[in-house]
Amino acid sequence: MDFHALQQRLRRFANERDWQPYQTPKNLAMAMTVEAAELLEIFQWLTPEQSLNLSDDQRRHLGEELSDVLLYLVQIADHGGVDLDAAVERKLAMNAIKHPPKKS
Template identity: 60%
Template sequence: MSGQDSLAHLRDLTRAFARERDWEQFHTPKNLAMALTVEAAELAEHFQWLPTGADHELDARKREGIRHELADVLLYLVQLADKTGVDLHAAAVEKIALNAAKYPAGQVKGDSRKYDQYD
């Protein structure tokens, strides 16, 4: 299954899940964006106070929590894209190309500054 097909599959699953519970009425773009932000914060919480969040710092419980929060973030993102008519795969490919132009490898390699901090 391609990335685009996988995202379409998740979209279909989230549509059915919401429909079965009559939750579509609550899934406005604003509410989905807010829920996405909350889930991203819950993901960050698993890394809070760790020196780096590297694999050796994570126990099984943390890994499971991270996995579940990543899934929540992805599912809300897929739902938000669905409600706003955004093709996530196409948008991601486009954004990678834009970032490549903004951050030419020969100019920024090994440098973490933002694009507007270069001479």
């Protein structure tokens, strides 16, 4: 996934629909949270085991909600001035320090 190319596509998509005035990081963060909760809804009454064995329909639905979250996520990074690839590497390094492995 080329985040920069995707961000350009999404900017063009928004421009063609006059959505720019709505595209503040604040609004996009709300929209991403709404989509995260729609994803959560898929699992809300499932047992942990059932969540590991999704039907084809549930998996397709999950793919749509994951995409919705990701599309807002890359737009927040774009409009908020964050280099997402660099931020992820930095976070992985922080996590490795915060949570030392149990095993050698």
